[in-house]
Structure formats: C-alpha cells, structure tokens
Amino acid sequence: xxxxxxxxxxxASFRTAIERRLRLAGYAVAVHSSxxxxxxxLPSGEEPACVILDVKMPGLSGPDLQNRLNELxxxxxxxxxxxxxxxxxxxxxxxxxxxxxxxxxxxxxxxxDAIERALARHNAAQSQQSKLSSFRTHLSSLTPxxxxxxxxxxxxxxxxxxxxxxxxxxxxxxxxxxQVMEKMRVHSFAELVAIAERFGLIDAxxxxx
Numbered sequence: 001x002x003x004x005x006x007x008x009x010x011x012a013s014f015r016t017a018i019e020r021r022l023r024l025a026g027y028a029v030a031v032h033s034s035x036x037x038x039x040x041x042l043p044s045g046e047e048p049a050c051v052i053l054d055v056k057m058p059g060l061s062g063p064d065l066q067n068r069l070n071e072l073x074x075x076x077x078x079x080x081x082x083x084x085x086x087x088x089x090x091x092x093x094x095x096x097x098x099x100x101x102x103x104x105x106x107x108x109x110x111x112x113d114a115i116e117r118a119l120a121r122h123n124a125a126q127s128q129q130s131k132l133s134s135f136r137t138h139l140s141s142l143t144p145x146x147x148x149x150x151x152x153x154x155x156x157x158x159x160x161x162x163x164x165x166x167x168x169x170x171x172x173x174x175x176x177x178x179q180v181m182e183k184m185r186v187h188s189f190a191e192l193v194a195i196a197e198r199f200g201l202i203d204a205x206x207x208x209x
Contacts, residue, residue: 003048003119004028008038008065009081010057014104018052021108027115035060039068043076048126050099050118052111055082055089063093070096075125077118081106135199138184146183149176153189154196 005027007018015031022029032038036059043049051069055062066078077099080090085103093101099121100114142150145166152162159173166173186192196202 005115006030006038006051008032008035008051009054010034025112035065048119048123050077050079050115050122052079052081055080056084066093066096077122079114079118135195141183146176146180149173150180153177154193154202
C-alpha cells in the first residue's frame with residue numbers, strides 16, 4: 001500500500017538507515033530530527049500516512065508528541081520504535097492509540113508489517129470520514145419537510161402514517177420520499193436505514209413502529 005511515512009528520531013544514523021529501507025520498499029518518507037520539527041511541518045492528513053516515532057528525544061518526547069497530535073485532532077497512526085522499552089511507557093502509548101511498539105533493532109519485515117497495518121487503518125479512517133462528510137452534505141440539502149419525512153421513514157413509518165402525522169396527503173409524502181432518496185443518493189429504503197443507523201440517527205436495536 002503506497003503511503004507517506006514520517007520518521008521522527010534524534011539519531012541521524014537511524015533516520016538514514018530507516019529512510020533507505022523504506023524508500024527501497026516503495027514508501028514516500030519524510031525524516032524529522034525532533035518532535036518540534038514534525039509539528040512545524042504538520043502533515044495535511046489528506047493521504048494515508050503514519051509516524052515512526054522514538055520514545056526518548058531532547059525536547060518533546062515521543063509520548064508528548066503523541067499527546068500533542070491527539071490534541072490537534074491529527075489521527076496519524078504511530079509506531080513507536082525505541083531502544084529503551086519499558087512496560088509502563090508501552091501500555092501508556094498503546095492506550096493513547098499507538099499502532100505498535102517495537103524495540104530496536106527492528107527487522108525490515110517487522111517494521112513493514114507494522115507500517116502496512118498502520119496505513120491500512122489510516123486509509124480506512126479516511127474513507128469513513130469521507131463517507132461521513134458526504135452524508136452530512138446530503139443531509140443538509142434536505143428541506144425542513146424532507147428532513148421530517150427522512151426521520152419518520154428511517155424509523156419504519158409507512159407513507160399513510162407519515163401523512164397523518166404531518167397533516168398532509170400520501171401523494172405528497174410519496175413525492176417527498178422520492179426527493180429524500182434522490183438527495184441522499186440511495187436506491188432502497190434498507191440502504192437509507194443502514195446509513196441512518198451507521199451515523200447514529202437511529203438506534204439499530206430500537207423496535208420499529
């Protein structure tokens with residue numbers, strides 16, 4: 001899987017060796033000698049990417065950088081690589097969302113396996129975010145009455161019930177329902193319900209009326 005790997009480590013020889021190995025494996029690589037250097041050149045987050053991060057560095061440590069990226073809302077998967085692993089740090093960074101925690105020296109196979117997992121996770125998260133953004137755009141295009149119809153349709157109401165509740169005719173509800181399906185870009189009622197459940201607009205376990 002193509003993607004960008006950020007290498008953050010104060011050890012120049014390690015940065016050089018890792019960059020060479022990763023470029024040979026086909027990755028784009030950006031190297032940073034400190035956490036501050038990465039923060040000064042923050043990735044856009046628009047392409048699949050991950051961070052290979054040392055734990056102990058002058059200035060901001062690896063875990064400090066992880067916390068800072070989390071605060072900034074940059075959901076970049078992080079692979080910690082360190083020569084000084086300890087259980088407390090490993091547990092803390094994994095709980096904070098680290099993808100993996102590897103101890104130097106790291107084999108190319110072990111490192112690339114971790115990178116592949118990290119990039120796959122980032123790619124999946126980006127895809128989900130894109131779907132959510134698209135869904136919100138479609139939902140915001142509904143008129144107030146279409147939104148009412150949408151909310152009732154996904155809760156299992158039939159046209160006759162919706163017409164009675166909204167004080168209009170079944171013919172009008174059919175027209176609104178057609179517009180909702182068009183604007184939400186779905187082809188079936190089941191697809192509309194699945195989208196509403198996925199984004200928390202209805203409880204998947206709640207009984208339908």
